[in-house]
Amino acid sequence: MATEDFEFFQPIKMRDDPLWIDVTEIMQKGNAGIGAFLTTLSQDPENLPKIGAYVGRLNQLLGIRDKAFHIEEVTGADKTLDVVATSSTG
Numbered sequence: 328m329a330t331e332d333f334e335f336f337q338p339i340k341m342r343d344d345p346l347w348i349d350v351t352e353i354m355q356k357g358n359a360g361i362g363a364f365l366t367t368l369s370q371d372p373e374n375l376p377k378i379g380a381y382v383g384r385l386n387q388l389l390g391i392r393d394k395a396f397h398i399e400e401v402t403g404a405d406k407t408l409d410v411v412a413t414s415s416t417g
Contacts, residue, residue: 328381345371353388361385 328346341347345367353360361382368374368381 328384329377331384345374348385350388353385354392357389357392361389 328348333350336349348364353364356363364385365378365382369378374381
């Protein structure tokens with residue numbers, strides 16, 4: 328949350344830093360996930376001045392769920408990975 332970096336989980340780097348969040352968990356739990364995360368963060372007085380910024384960042388993250396994305400299904404026995412990849416790149 329502090330730097331808005333997005334990385335795969337690295338236990339040695341992230342394990343003891345409460346500002347690293349599990350994006351999958353937040354996306355699955357929604358606002359309840361945000362609440363739990365903020366409860367944990369607010370236990371450290373150093374985080375309190377930044378809670379508003381963190382809430383904003385987490386809400387932006389959840390906003391991705393509301394985006395409409397075009398999905399084009401390509402099906403059929405003749406649709407191998409090579410065929411699909413070539414047709415989607417133009």
